[in-house]
Amino acid sequence: MMLNLAPNIANPDDFYAELINSQRNLDEEQALRMNARLILLLANHIGDRKVLTEAIACARAAGG
Amino acid sequence: MTNYIYPKFGYLRSKEQADGIVKRHPIVVIGAGPIGLTAALDCAARGQPVVVLDDNDTVSIGSRAVCYAKRPLEIWDRLGCATPMVDRGVSWKVGKVFFHDQLSYQFDLLPESDHQWPAMINLQQYHLEEILVAKCRANPLIDLRWKHRLISLKQAADYAKLAVETPDGIFTMEAQWVIACDGANSDTRKMVGAEFTGQFFQDRFLIADVVMKADFPTERWFWFDPPFHPGQSVLLHRQADNIWRIDFQLGWEADPDEEKQPERVIPRIRAMLGDGAQFALEWVSIYQFACRRIDNFRQGRVLFAGDAAHQVSPFGARGANTGVQDIDNLAWKLAMVLRGEAPVALLDSYHEERAYAADDNILNSTRATDFITPKTKVSRYFRDAVLELAQHHAFARPLVNSGRLSVPTPYLTSALNTPDVDLAVGEMRPGTNAADAPISIAGKPSWFLHCLGNGFTVVTFGKATEKTVIEIGPLAARILRVGRDIEDSSGLLAARYGASPGTTYLFRPDQYVAARWTGFDEAKIIEAMLRATGQDSAGQKELAA
Numbered sequence: 299m300m301l302n303l304a305p306n307i308a309n310p311d312d313f314y315a316e317l318i319n320s321q322r323n324l325d326e327e328q329a330l331r332m333n334a335r336l337i338l339l340l341a342n343h344i345g346d347r348k349v350l351t352e353a354i355a356c357a358r359a360a361g362g
Numbered sequence: 363m364t365n366y367i368y369p370k371f372g373y374l375r376s377k378e379q380a381d382g383i384v385k386r387h388p389i390v391v392i393g394a395g396p397i398g399l400t401a402a403l404d405c406a407a408r409g410q411p412v413v414v415l416d417d418n419d420t421v422s423i424g425s426r427a428v429c430y431a432k433r434p435l436e437i438w439d440r441l442g443c444a445t446p447m448v449d450r451g452v453s454w455k456v457g458k459v460f461f462h463d464q465l466s467y468q469f470d471l472l473p474e475s476d477h478q479w480p481a482m483i484n485l486q487q488y489h490l491e492e493i494l495v496a497k498c499r500a501n502p503l504i505d506l507r508w509k510h511r512l513i514s515l516k517q518a519a520d521y522a523k524l525a526v527e528t529p530d531g532i533f534t535m536e537a538q539w540v541i542a543c544d545g546a547n548s549d550t551r552k553m554v555g556a557e558f559t560g561q562f563f564q565d566r567f568l569i570a571d572v573v574m575k576a577d578f579p580t581e582r583w584f585w586f587d588p589p590f591h592p593g594q595s596v597l598l599h600r601q602a603d604n605i606w607r608i609d610f611q612l613g614w615e616a617d618p619d620e621e622k623q624p625e626r627v628i629p630r631i632r633a634m635l636g637d638g639a640q641f642a643l644e645w646v647s648i649y650q651f652a653c654r655r656i657d658n659f660r661q662g663r664v665l666f667a668g669d670a671a672h673q674v675s676p677f678g679a680r681g682a683n684t685g686v687q688d689i690d691n692l693a694w695k696l697a698m699v700l701r702g703e704a705p706v707a708l709l710d711s712y713h714e715e716r717a718y719a720a721d722d723n724i725l726n727s728t729r730a731t732d733f734i735t736p737k738t739k740v741s742r743y744f745r746d747a748v749l750e751l752a753q754h755h756a757f758a759r760p761l762v763n764s765g766r767l768s769v770p771t772p773y774l775t776s777a778l779n780t781p782d783v784d785l786a787v788g789e790m791r792p793g794t795n796a797a798d799a800p801i802s803i804a805g806k807p808s809w810f811l812h813c814l815g816n817g818f819t820v821v822t823f824g825k826a827t828e829k830t831v832i833e834i835g836p837l838a839a840r841i842l843r844v845g846r847d848i849e850d851s852s853g854l855l856a857a858r859y860g861a862s863p864g865t866t867y868l869f870r871p872d873q874y875v876a877a878r879w880t881g882f883d884e885a886k887i888i889e890a891m892l893r894a895t896g897q898d899s900a901g902q903k904e905l906a907a
């Protein structure tokens with residue numbers, strides 16, 4: 299499998315709002331801690347090491 | 363503050379120093395720590411006389427190694443000293459990791475039963491060294507010389523010249539081969555000008571040995587950010603004689619001299635054990651840890667082993683454990699070279715195989731240290747996230763890293779291996795250390811590893827041969843036929859080796875798999891034996907002549 303970079307989320311505006319709203323009452327540290335948990339949860343769900351490596355590289359490169 | 367009485371081994375003036383005659387010895391070992399002592403025992407076990415020089419006259423001082431793993435115990439068993447170590451120490455296999463005051467992860471080191479030795483024992487390094495020293499003293503091939511400090515070493519083409527300082531002054535001796543086991547600050551390493559590079563970790567640890575009667579189980583307990591030591595980690599281990607090892611992470615800002623003072627240490631322990639706890643301090647030291655390795659384990663006639671060759675942070679108990687395996691790898695090769703049974707080039711495979719293992723250990727120790735001491739704020743958030751999630755979700759538990767405990771590194775890419783050709787089953791690939799299994803010999807129960815280790819051994823399942831030995835030039839391999847020489851009544855040996863009738867393994871003298879086949883073929887075994895002793899086709903002709 300390759301990292302899917304095509305749109306893959308139904309109702310993108312809903313998703314984005316949910317993500318942002320989930321951190322509404324958190325301070326910066328709490329939000330960063332939550333992000334860390336979220337990354338780990340999602341990474342485990344994906345599982346595929348090649349895809350994870352691609353995603354890490356893609357996120358690391360400025361502008362993707 | 364210690365209750366332990368350090369033995370004094372006593373200096374003796376050697377005959378060669380008294381006579382003023384320069385003697386050339388086949389093997390001189392520098393340093394009588396756990397690795398130098400093991401080196402002496404293994405060289406002697408392979409028939410070589412050894413001189414050991416140590417600048418001190420007692421065992422390791424203070425709080426150092428505690429945990430010894432199954433593979434070193436197997437090696438020490440081959441050398442006749444595992445039983446007293448296991449009897450003196452405490453065996454364990456369960457580790458628990460806590461985050462705050464909650465259990466977040468638990469592991470069991472040896473879920474497979476039917477192994478002779480426990481997954482781990484805990485024993486103070488001084489007790490371990492006492493057992494090794496006693497064994498060395500009882501061996502007529504070993505000459506232990508205390509209060510002998512190596513002060514210079516010069517190499518010639520086929521020997522090294524050593525200047526040694528004793529209470530009687532300085533004298534010169536020569537060695538065909540030197541095994542340098544003089545620890546992390548190795549003088550020998552500086553004398554040969556070798557590089558020793560790596561990484562220092564920006565953190566300090568208080569290592570306390572505490573005498574107490576406590577009802578903690580015999581398990582490894584590791585806390586991240588516990589209420590009694592907020593923001594840092596703590597490790598608890600049981601040792602022999604009701605002594606417990608407690609490691610407190612202190613952070614980089616801690617002042618090592620102040621933190622060592624009992625008035626600082628005692629409240630930390632009291633916070634952990636509760637106000638009513640009865641305990642006494644046995645030893646306290648402060649460490650900064652590092653992971654470093656020498657550029658080449660072989661520097662001409664000098665072979666480096668143990669901490670002199672590699673240093674690791676102790677999370678994973680990999681220091682002495684891997685040093686013992688250096689010796690296991692080196693001694694048979696050196697003995698064969700000295701007997702003229704293998705070319706000197708075989709010793710380059712010592713570097714190849716053990717540097718590969720050292721890199722694996724350093725990788726594991728560095729990863730554990732990075733987990734325990736996150737380098738940035740955000741990496742700390744990730745670390746804490748793993749610990750939080752691990753309390754509730756199985757997926758995060760394998761990510762928790764409080765030290766991956768020492769297991770042998772297989773030499774999967776070694777030039778000494780004969781790669782699998784035909785369909786091979788099971789995990790025992792060439793370059794892997796032999797798995798143990800219960801067997802019996804003439805109806806008497808024993809262990810498979812007891813049958814290996816004296817030179818090369820061929821183990822074959824079924825009735826493919828009537829022979830008992832295979833020889834080529836000076837090389838020989840004993841043949842053990844399962845069903846004739848040893849019985850596998852439980853079937854565990856066949857299961858662990860993926861064996862069916864005809865399956866044949868060639869084991870090296872260090873109990874590693876050199877090659878395996880689905881049938882017994884003498885020509886192939888000979889070829890594999892030559893390869894495992896570093897002989898090319900020119901070497902083969904030389905041997906045959």
Ligand SMILES: Cc1cc2nc3c(=O)[nH]c(=O)nc-3n(C[C@H](O)[C@H](O)[C@H](O)COP(=O)(O)OP(=O)(O)OC[C@H]3O[C@@H](n4cnc5c(N)ncnc54)[C@H](O)[C@@H]3O)c2cc1C
Nearest residue numbers: 393395396397417427428429512544545668669681682683
């Ligand atoms: C806090 C702590 C915890 C540890 N826990 C573990 C553990 O649980 N398990 C584990 O496997 N390892 C552990 N280790 C590592 C272990 O202690 C070392 O790996 C081990 O001692 C290395 O043995 P060595 O023989 O190579 O060197 P050393 O033990 O350092 O011995 C070197 C010897 O050489 C002698 N010497 C030095 N210079 C000269 C000279 N010029 N001439 C003659 N002699 C000389 C010294 O006197 C000494 O006797 C731990 C270490 C520390 C600090």
